[in-house]
Amino acid sequence: MDPYLLEAAINGLLLAGVLALLALGLNLIFGVIDVVWIAYADLVMCGMYTVYWLFAQFGWPLPIAFAAAILEVAALGVLVHLLIIAPILSSAPINQLLATGGLLYFLQSFATLIFSTDFRNIGLRLPIIEIGGLYISYARLLAFAVALAGAVVLYWFLRRTYVGTAIRAIAQDREIVGLMGVDQRRIYLVTSAIGGALAGLGACLLALQYDVHPFIGNTFGPLIFMICVLGGLGNMIGGFIAAFVISQIIAIGGYYFSTELSYVLAFTLFIVLMFIRPQGILGR
Amino acid sequence: MNARGMAAIAGLVVLAALPVVTPAYFLHLLIQILLWGFIYTAWSMMGRFGLVSLGHGAFMGIGAYVPALLWNYFAVTPWLGIPFGIVLSALLGLVIGYPCFRLKVVGHYFALVTLALGQVVLLSIVAARDITGGSLGMTPRSIGHSWYALQFPDKIYFYAIALLAWLLGLAVWRWIDRGIGREALEAISDDEEAAAAIGIDVTREKLRVTIISAALTALGGALFGQYLMYLNPETVSGIAVSLQIVFAAIAGGMYAMLGPTMGSLLTISLTEGLRVWFGANFVGAANAIYGVLLVLFVIFMPRGILGWLLTARPRKRPDAAPAE
Numbered sequence: 216m217d218p219y220l221l222e223a224a225i226n227g228l229l230l231a232g233v234l235a236l237l238a239l240g241l242n243l244i245f246g247v248i249d250v251v252w253i254a255y256a257d258l259v260m261c262g263m264y265t266v267y268w269l270f271a272q273f274g275w276p277l278p279i280a281f282a283a284a285i286l287e288v289a290a291l292g293v294l295v296h297l298l299i300i301a302p303i304l305s306s307a308p309i310n311q312l313l314a315t316g317g318l319l320y321f322l323q324s325f326a327t328l329i330f331s332t333d334f335r336n337i338g339l340r341l342p343i344i345e346i347g348g349l350y351i352s353y354a355r356l357l358a359f360a361v362a363l364a365g366a367v368v369l370y371w372f373l374r375r376t377y378v379g380t381a382i383r384a385i386a387q388d389r390e391i392v393g394l395m396g397v398d399q400r401r402i403y404l405v406t407s408a409i410g411g412a413l414a415g416l417g418a419c420l421l422a423l424q425y426d427v428h429p430f431i432g433n434t435f436g437p438l439i440f441m442i443c444v445l446g447g448l449g450n451m452i453g454g455f456i457a458a459f460v461i462s463q464i465i466a467i468g469g470y471y472f473s474t475e476l477s478y479v480l481a482f483t484l485f486i487v488l489m490f491i492r493p494q495g496i497l498g499r
Numbered sequence: 500m501n502a503r504g505m506a507a508i509a510g511l512v513v514l515a516a517l518p519v520v521t522p523a524y525f526l527h528l529l530i531q532i533l534l535w536g537f538i539y540t541a542w543s544m545m546g547r548f549g550l551v552s553l554g555h556g557a558f559m560g561i562g563a564y565v566p567a568l569l570w571n572y573f574a575v576t577p578w579l580g581i582p583f584g585i586v587l588s589a590l591l592g593l594v595i596g597y598p599c600f601r602l603k604v605v606g607h608y609f610a611l612v613t614l615a616l617g618q619v620v621l622l623s624i625v626a627a628r629d630i631t632g633g634s635l636g637m638t639p640r641s642i643g644h645s646w647y648a649l650q651f652p653d654k655i656y657f658y659a660i661a662l663l664a665w666l667l668g669l670a671v672w673r674w675i676d677r678g679i680g681r682e683a684l685e686a687i688s689d690d691e692e693a694a695a696a697i698g699i700d701v702t703r704e705k706l707r708v709t710i711i712s713a714a715l716t717a718l719g720g721a722l723f724g725q726y727l728m729y730l731n732p733e734t735v736s737g738i739a740v741s742l743q744i745v746f747a748a749i750a751g752g753m754y755a756m757l758g759p760t761m762g763s764l765l766t767i768s769l770t771e772g773l774r775v776w777f778g779a780n781f782v783g784a785a786n787a788i789y790g791v792l793l794v795l796f797v798i799f800m801p802r803g804i805l806g807w808l809l810t811a812r813p814r815k816r817p818d819a820a821p822a823e
Contacts, residue, residue, distance in 0.1 A: 251607045253553075302798050309551050312607045313749065314797040316553075316742050321790025323739075328783035433738050437618050440611055475626035482615040482622070489612050490598040 220470055222349055227466025228459065229355040232362035233420045234435070235458035238442035239366060240413030242454055245443060246386040247406045250300055250311040254319035255414060256436025258295070261322065262288040262418025263427040264330060271337045284422075285415035292411020293404055300407075301400075319432070326429035334426035341423065358420035365416050369409070370451060378405055438465075441485040447494055461485075518658050526654045528771060532763050533661035534722055539748045539759030540668040541715035544675060544708050546745070546753045549688035553610045554617030555716050555744050560624055560736030561588045562717025563724035567639045568630060570648065577649040581721040585714045591616075592713030593706065600702040600709075605691065614741070621736040636731035639724065649725050657726045664722055665760070668715060672756050675711070680704055746793045752803025761805045 241255050252258075262284040269280035299314050341353040373379035381397045382405070393399055425431065442461055446454030461481050468477025518526055542555050565587055566580030595616055598604075604612055625633050642648050651657055675681055683704045686694040695701050724730050734740060743766070751762025766789065773785040800807050 251611070299794055299798070306801070308607050309549075309610060310797050310801060312610055313551070313745060314794050316745065317790045317793030317795075317797065319790070320739075320742060320746070320793060321787050324783040324786030324790060328787060437614060437738075441615065444608070444611060473626055475622040479619050479622045479626060482619045485615050486595070486612055486619070489604060489608065490602055493602065493604060493608065 218348055220467070222351070223466045223470040224463065225349065225351060226355060227462040229351075229359040230466070231455070231458040231462040232359035233417055234438060234442055234462055235455045236362040236365050236413060236420075237417040237435075237439045238446060238454045238458055239369060239451060240410040240417070241439055241443045242446065242451075243369075243382070243406055243413075244410040247382055248296070248300065248304075248403050249308060249389075250315070251308070251440070252295065252315045252410070253312050253436075253440075254295075254315045254322060254432070255410075256432035256439060257319050257322040258288050258291055258411060258414040259418045259421065260326060260427065260429065260432045261291060262415040263422045263425075263431065264326065264335075266419055266422040267335050267337050267427050270339070271335070277339070281419040284418055285412050288415030288418060289408045289412040292407040292409075292414065295411070296403060296407035301403075323429050323432065330429065332429060334428045336426045337422055339423065352424070354423040358423060361416070361420055365413065366451065366455075369413070372409075378402070382406055437482070441481065445485060445488055514662060518655050523654060526658055528767060530654065530657050530661045530726060532760075532767050533658075533665040534719055534726070535747065535767065536760035536763035537661070537665045537668040537722075538716055538719035539744060539751065539762050540665075540672055540756075541712050541719060542744045543748045543753035543759045544672060544715075545712045546748055548684040548705075548708060549605075550705060550709065551606075551610050551745070552613040552712075553738075553741050553745065554613030554615070554620075555712075556617045556736035556738070556741040557591065557613075557620035558588045558713045558716035559720030559723075559740065560620045560732065561591065562720030563730050563735045564624060564631060566721050567637060567724050567730055571637070571640050572630065576647050577721070577725060578647075581649075581718065584721055585717045588717030589710045589714040592709045596706050596709040597702070600705040603691070614738070617736060617738065617741050621732050621738075624732040624736060631730075631732070634732055636729055636734075638729050641728060650728070657722075660722060661726075664718065669756060671711060671715065675708065676756070680707060684708065743789075746789060746796075749801070749803055750792060750796050752806035752809075754802055755805045755809055758803050758805040762803065765804070 237255070237259065241252065244250060244252055244255075265284040265287050266280050269275040269283055270277055275283070295315070295318065299318060300311055303310050303314060341357070344351050344353055344356065373383055381392070381402050384392045384395070384397065385399065385402055389399065421431075421435075438461060442454060442457045445457035445461070461484075464481045464484065465474070465477045468480050517529060521529065538555070538559065542552065545552055562581070562584045565584030566575075566577045569575035569580040569583065570577060595612065599609055599612060624631050628634075631637055639648075639650070641650060644651055644653070683694065683699045686697070686699060687701050687704060691701055720735055723735070747762035747766045748759045749762070750765055751760065752758030769788065770785045773788070777784060796803065
């Protein structure tokens, strides 16, 4: 087998971890609050700028910059819910999607205004590891491992804690849960904070590998939506499989054709799959 | 003749006379307002019935690129190239719409499918960089003033063309509004199951407006390409364009005939006003303000400005939200 092809496939796998993590955050919000945050990837962009600013400009230690970015985006998530979603919670889902579309516009333009359209890199060079003639970036390996760990922690939280159980219960039946003594508004806030925190974590992992610019959300935002929907609502395993399939198409397609064509392939696959399996790959 | 008809005629006379009195810069703005107003009207033909598309950039892109490519590489006149682009765009609307409507992909799922469609067209244009110039964009080969090439350095011609296109959009709107299809579509957007139960062919009705909307949007894209003489994948097919269409239509009010035009007038005035006021460096500010306004409009004024102004009149549909 061609070592470059194998390298492309491995890099695709490593990217899948981060994409799956982000899709998980979106999935949680989609499943529990039943809204699509179309600006989710732009919250990630905010987190990446925070990491860049604190680490590369102010010289904070990386772990603290990471923690700050996660907290910041979690807070943003809560704000999004309070300011945008809560006032129109009972209106048609498409209205909530459009309102967060306004947020997308705002965040991208605001970032352009403040940071200009320059590409910024946190300037951290992590080593490249050689395994049997294959060169694999340490940053990607780390991102994959952390994304997996994040997913496991989330799984544990949803399965083993009271709040996690309440979140899963709301995703199943929001009418009955109220009768069981669960405060819906609080659960929505917690869910938004977790969704935001996952976006923040994703931002940290992406900041290790990519330059940040105001429109970075446009490049992988649509991918996250595809993975989230393809994986099926409330289905974590499905999300990982979808992330894997999509990122392999992009990595291997990029190797054989060009990056854009591989994206075209992935988006076309998404459209076709929406027709034949709208409930997701592993959906019920 | 009633007061409404008189007002319409007076408005037309003013619009026809405007280029005589306005300087070139304002003429440029007027052309943009009319062309965007036309595209927003085309989008709203779907949007008002709950078919919220986040991928109209796809139709604009096809409409703009097909005639330009045919002209540059095969010297085919835009008089043939533009209809060809429109047909392709309508076909794409059919290919995407039919399975969507047949399989009941609605609401935000429909929005996400159209979002993906916009990306497919955008990235295909970029990927075909050998012939389209990729993200650097392309320029239709210029031959000066020519009816054959539909190129007019004098803006007055494009003003007339934009005005005609806009009127065409309004005429189509009126035709849909007057036809039996409107009631069927309103029933569908209220309750699809119930509409099907009383014998409305849901797929057919939705497909019809989708194809009309796709075709008109392609025409709008083509006219923009001919007017600006420069095409760029991001500015005809990007996510930002698709969202801009949605925003302006909502802000103006997508349930009233002149609502989308109102949206075009508002957004372009706002952009230009901010640009003149603060200078070109501050161009991001206009978009940031749009973003905030869009959020506020969806929350407080889902019927748009014109819809809000018209609520004093007897309503046709009470408190319609963009979709159910």
